[in-house]
Amino acid sequence: MLLELKQVGYRTATTKIVNNISFTLQRGEFKLITGPSGCGKSTLLKMVASLISPDIGVILLEGQDITTLSPEAYRQQVSYCAQTPALFGDTVYDNLIFPWQIRHQRPQPTAFADDLARFELPETILQKPITALSGGEKQRIALIRNLQFLPKILLLDEITSAL
Known part of the structure; x- marks a missing residue:
């Protein structure tokens, strides 16, 4: 198993944004996440990208909790391309x-x-x-x-x- 989310959730002080999400991703498999605006799709992707941490649950990459991996090593294996492109430097x-x-x-x-x-x-x-x-x-x-x-x-x- 390449990726596994187990009962992942994320909330702000007043709002549950993502609640109890579980799924797996096998090597070579594609997943499409759909839903209305504001339902937490981007938040879910940011958690998988390790840009924000879930409040509950665990995310595993090849069976290993992503919080135990160095951010550099993880981001070389899991790449996130945002809706609003983040460019840096001058050129x-x-x-x-x-x-x-x-x-x-x-x-x-x-x-x-x-x-x-x-x-x-x-x-x-x-x-x-x-x-x-x-x-x-x-x-x-x-x-x-x-x-x-x-x-x-x-x-x-x-x-x-x-x-």
Whole structure:
């Protein structure tokens, strides 16, 4: 079993946002989480991404409680692409080189060009300031960054909302 949630819940001081969620995910399996706006879909994904901690329940990755794993090791296996893309640094290049830097690796010479072309972006965008990108460009750059190294689990939170 790749991922297992056991009676996971999350609440604020006054509101239950996610309550008693349990499910499993096998290797190669896809899950689609649907529901009305505000029902906790993004909160659930953030818990699986280990960006917030559940108040109750446990999340297991390959049988191991994710709270026992280092955040760096976990996030290399479970990648989260948010509805609102979070870019950092000054340029597109800063965002795409980051996954390579944290792994202490150098990118393949054609890695960025191939990925940019796959998402219909010109190679010249690498030096473009992130403040000059459209919403759709930001979303594609964030997705490319998450796909530089294929994770065991890829969490996509309304990924096409800006495309």
